[in-house]
Amino acid sequence: MVVPPLGREEASGLLATMWRIRAFEERVGRLKQADEVHGLVHLSVGQEGVAAAVCAQLRDDDAVYSGHRAHGHAIAKGASLERTMAELMGRDTGLCRGLGGSMHLVDAEHGFMGATGVVGGTIPIALGSALAAGLSGADSVAVVFFGDGAVQAGHFNETVNLAALWQLPLILVCENNGFAEFTPRSAHTVVERVSDVVAPYGFERATVDGNDVLAVREAFGAYLASARAGNGPFLLECLVERLRGHYEGDPGKYREAIAAADWQQRDPILRLQRHGVAQGWFDEAALAAAESEAVAAVEAAVRFGRESPFPAPGLIEQMVYADG
């Protein structure tokens, strides 16, 4: 299945999404220092390309799940910046009315069906959404994002076995940033490539440069088309860079920061910009506008969050059980 080549309009959308995620994440980092967002906060600065390239190809009825580093995935799937920011601030207008927070974002309306603070915990749940699609005869698919740290957990391996056995339309997207929390992958396993971990199961798998939005888009697009036809599962490993610490406040003494010049070459946003300029899609003014529009949208989201009320304490009791 050939994915049509990237055109100007789609590239422009990808760029806008990546800038929105980056501006959001960098702003959240500052808000965390100011104690305006709450809880454990894990940012995805540098990893925006994967979220954008994957989610741009999905529909609202495709279920997307994520882990603890989930803001970018939710935003790329369609969650409003305002309501996402309000959620991180614990406000009643947040996606989850302030009950979930950074690690537990849900935007069911757009098919962002869950994130988790338990590494790997949403992987089998995503398979359940794929099973539901199969049972109800829909052509929707399920996608789960996770890091390389989740691959050593039992629920990843159990789910891979089940997904292969049942051949369900699940696309596993591993963002391999080389670090499971504070230690490198080499300290966790002897298997370097996540795509090799699933080799014996015989389903389609690939490792791509996650900083190359075009490569992620094309590889994922091919899997998606096949999954819509009822095939699966698939695993796409995207090699990415986690520019910030495991969590905000992580001193990061366990590794050297990537050199700025090196990052300029790899940054998925700058790479897509260079590609777009070479194609004649963007000029400098358009690029500057993409960034400044994202920053302005994030500032509006911050204002929305600050002006929103906290939920009333009565919400606690009200939300434990669904009525019925």
Added chain:
Amino acid sequence: MAETTYIKAITRALATAMRADDRVFVLGEDVAEGGPYTATAGLVDEFGPARVINTPISEAAITGVAIGAAQSGMRPVLEIMFIDFITLALDQLVNGAAKAHFMSGGQLTVPLVLRTQGGAGYRGGAQHSQSLESWLSHVPGLKVVMPSRPSDAAGLLASAIADPNPVVFIENKTLYFRTGDVPEPAPAVPIGSAATLREGRDVTIVALSRLVHDTLAAADRLAAEDGIEAEVIDPRTLVPLDLDAIVASVQRTGRLVIAHEAVEHGGFGAEIAAQVGAAAFDFLDAPIVRVGAPFAPIPLSPPLEDAYLPGAEEVVGAVRAMLISS
């Protein structure tokens, strides 16, 4: 009214729910073969392997799969073959199913039924015989149901499948082939409603699961041998607990004994005792007494397992000690 076994009542309730609603499906280890106690026997013949799904021995993943299917609009009935194995499913159940509705601000619902069974008496040893219901009762977001009779098994399973919340449905293996009257079709039994199975003026005995039957036998003995009339209440549901029914009885009798097979220490009896103590202290004529298993793993050796397990003898002893001492 037809006499049927507890296990057949469950099988029929599953089939009835599956006929009525295409979203209902069953998954678990060996469910297409009926499982070790025939709970799902024959379902695959009527509903096919797409709705009676055998799984590998992967309790964590299959629980996650059931959650995902439930929050995507299906009505899964998951079987965890022995409650002892729920340890492997607890992350998904506790961090996933129980919290999804709450953490999503009400966007998600998880209409999942997790069927499992516990109980000793079959020389199953320490890893196939436990009663772990109190762990589950401690988790907000889960409902916990523990039927003792075939009619309740059928009626509560129907209610559990219809419920929009995750329900842990705990059966008891020693009750599977006991019979009782179950109307056809079996009426739904509401979750959160206790049943008073014997009326009496002298002492209230709240009993769970297998101990309901031992307690009814104990009550007959107490009446015949001691002239003591015990009121026997089966809560049927632990979460939500029908405290009102228990308190109303204690207000009449002034005495409360709680009997369950689980280890007494930290068992659900402690929660019932605390709630009744808070709600009806002034009505109590004696300290609340619990009957449960000792604080030890379940032994294999037959005479030791028999000595370990609470039953009618222990309930009789507890009531006699209470009425003599007060």
